[in-house]
Each structure stands twice: as structure tokens, then as C-alpha cells.
């Protein structure tokens with residue numbers, strides 16, 4: 001059985017993962033409006049990734065015999081000043097996700113909940129990748145800030161991002 005405190009933290013994180021998905025969907029729509037289809041595609045893929053993160057928590061909480069309690073998802077922003085501004089926001093958001101995951105990992109250790117610690121280990125590693133991939137786009141955008149042809153190429157590259165549902169996540 002999950003400790004009540006752990007179940008509450010995992011449920012809060014599920015809300016946060018869906019909020020993440022919501023933010024990236026808002027960014028995708030923003031990019032579609034300004035005709036950066038590759039950036040929009042990258043964000044749509046990110047939206048799907050966040051849903052799979054949500055599902056990992058959902059399946060885990062269910063397997064541990066606790067109830068998934070869904071709560072209201074706050075509205076994300078809808079506009080950004082530039083592609084760089086949006087990706088910088090994405091990175092800030094991921095850094096906040098990392099802080100939350102680490103706080104949960106601390107709680108799982110405090111409660112000697114080794115099963116939750118093991119789940120969170122996956123997320124700790126994932127967050128390194130999540131922050132790195134947003135930062136990589138930021139660095140490329142900074143290098144090409146005054147070069148429209150560079151932005152065009154970055155957009156093309158981001159449009160090639162692939163997504164497949166991980167085999168260990170149920171749909």
C-alpha cells in the first residue's frame with residue numbers, strides 16, 4: 001500500500017504532467033500561428049511524451065492499490081515573444097519538473113518506499129534528457145538569432161522529431 005503522503009505527491013505530479021502536456025500544446029499552437037511548423041511539431045511530440053509520463057504515474061499508483069485523483073489543470077500562457085522565449089520557458093518548466101521529482105524522491109526515501117524510489121529513478125534520468133533537449137534548441141536558436149535562414153533550418157530539423165509510445169507504457 002502507498003503511504004497517503006506518497007499517494008498525494010504522486011497524484012499532484014500527475015496533474016503537473018498533464019499541465020506540462022497542456023503548456024506544450026499551447027506552444028505548438030503558438031508556433032502553428034507564426035508558421036514555424038517544425039517547432040510546432042516538436043511541441044506536439046513533447047505533448048505526447050508528457051501524456052506518457054502521466055500514464056507511468058497512473059499505472060504505478062493503480063498497481064499499488066491507490067486511487068488516481070484527477071484535479072483541475074491550470075491554463076497555460078498562449079503567447080511568446082519569440083521562438084527563443086518559448087524554448088526558454090520550456091526549459092524553466094522542465095527545471096521545475098525536476099525539482100518536483102527530486103522532492104518526491106526525497107519523500108520516498110524518508111518513507112522507505114523502495115518501489116516508488118525505483119519508479120522515480122526513471123524520472124530522475126528522464127529529466128536530465130528533458131532539460132538537455134530544450135537547452136540544445138535554445139543554444140541553436142541563440143546562435144542563429146539574427147539569421148532567418150538559420151531559424152528556417154532549425155525549424156526543419158525540429159520537424160523531424162519522432163515519437164513512439166514506449167513499450168512499457170500502456171495506452
Ligand code: FEO
Nearest residue numbers: 017050053097130
Ligand atoms: Fe514530464 Fe517534461 O517532464
